[in-house]
Amino acid sequence: MLEDLFKVVKTRFNGIEGKNNDDARKGNIPEDLLFKCPRCLQTVFSEEFSALNKVCPNCNYHGRLTAKERLKLTIDKGSFIEYDKDMLSKNPIDFPGYPEKQAKLRSETNLKDAIITGEATIRGIKTVLGIMDSRYMMASMGSVVGEKLTRAIETATERKLPIIIFCASGGARMQEGIISLMQMAKTSGAIAKHSEQGLFYLTVLTDPTTGGVTASFASLGDVIIAEPKVVIGFAGRRVIEGTIRQRLPDYFQSAEFMLEKGFVDMIVERKRMRSTLAHLLKLHGYTDENRYNN
């Protein structure tokens, strides 16, 4: 019976691949049953993939986590205090369909926008956090992402806390026009002021970190960590392929490519992320005591 089920899915999946290879690469198959790795194109049962914290057992691609899942894997249980959780974006350029699209996503994802911010402890060490969630308009940065991040960074600056941002984004949110572009300057400026105070800023680049987010706060970490096999870049791959009229290898704009080119400090596997973050926080002088001092 299971065999049959598999066959149905496989046939459907092959159909997709035959018609449109690009869709297949995205792993466009029934999500609830199988996961197709966008890197090695192997399929695994979703259950197995989830049990592995969404890491591909074949090639070690680190898949996309929801902000909630990320939080659970990263912080001390029960230590999270969320900031600005009720902030909603408006429609500054009256973009057609934008409010409707957001309403739909809000009910589907239970998120208000593409980021959650707050503070928590990691192995007892207090830090400010920002975690982007790619399910929400590919975690593009509009007013809410920009404002929530800036407030979180400013809070960290005022309270002399480190900040860790888990980045994932398609870039600036086109639907908010020039306002989105300005969020790049706003967040980068806030980071610059945090840095000026001698405070530690760490970014973790997850799948995918691109566009205006790569060109702002994601690239400004004192330490920049990437997860294995994720996409990191500025320009869209298809834009570049269109210009040079040839297909680029998978390696291009991968975490490993960025490490080789010198734009990432280290690639860290998910299972070692929490201990790595705690270790780096300690090396920058932050200790358990921070919880009591603040």
Added chain:
Amino acid sequence: MNKLSAYERLELIRNKNRPTVRDYIPQIFDDFFEMHGDRLYGDDGAIIGGIGRLGDRPVTVLAQVKGRNIDENKKSNFSMPHPEGYRKALRLAKQAEKFNRPVICLIDTPGAFCGVEAEARGQGEAIARNLAEFMLLRTPVISIVLGEGGSGGALALGVCDELAMLENALYSVISPRGFANILWKDASREEEACQIVKCTAEDLMGFGVAETIIPEPVGGAHNDLYKISENIKEFLLEKTEEKCQKDIDVLLKERYTKFRKIGEFEESENIAN
């Protein structure tokens, strides 16, 4: 003069006779002395950097170069900078800070270049670094969008104390063409996209992104280079004087606040902005 539609302006700024920074620099600045290279990789022809005199005052000029013909465009890559262009701009901005020179940024780009080499040399990092460094740069920065202000490639020279737009210039998060492509999967619907994306000088004044509109001669800047250069120079003389008079810490606080307050959101029932 009747205001033109966004699309009419787009056609106007694409007019091959529209003045470029190569026309403006000799009209506005005296004794311009160009400098080359980012000291890391190479020299990018898409951004000119140098020192010139604005009235009596030495200033650093960073300018994106649209070519006037195919040869010039080959050299300037159609004004689409590579990372070394942004790094050259940052190097010269830091130099300006050292010598207390105001920085004048002339923006005219469809966007940062999208290519294999640009990615390998860190286009994202180069832009990000400029955003952060210009925010703290301890000397006045004044930016003017001359024609196209395309996305992060423009913003990398756009973190400033005062942003002016030439009357017909456009500044947007994505080119109208890219916008149409994403919105309708049809790049040819540029004209409609142009209206929706809200990228004219008046739109940007409304959003608090730009502070000044510099009027163009009737029919556009190309009709009277002398007049438009005079208008730009007048604006720059006034603003550099004004910003140089200010205490630098006050100026930096105002610069931060200018960007800090941009954003349209609401919290619960309360409209926050």
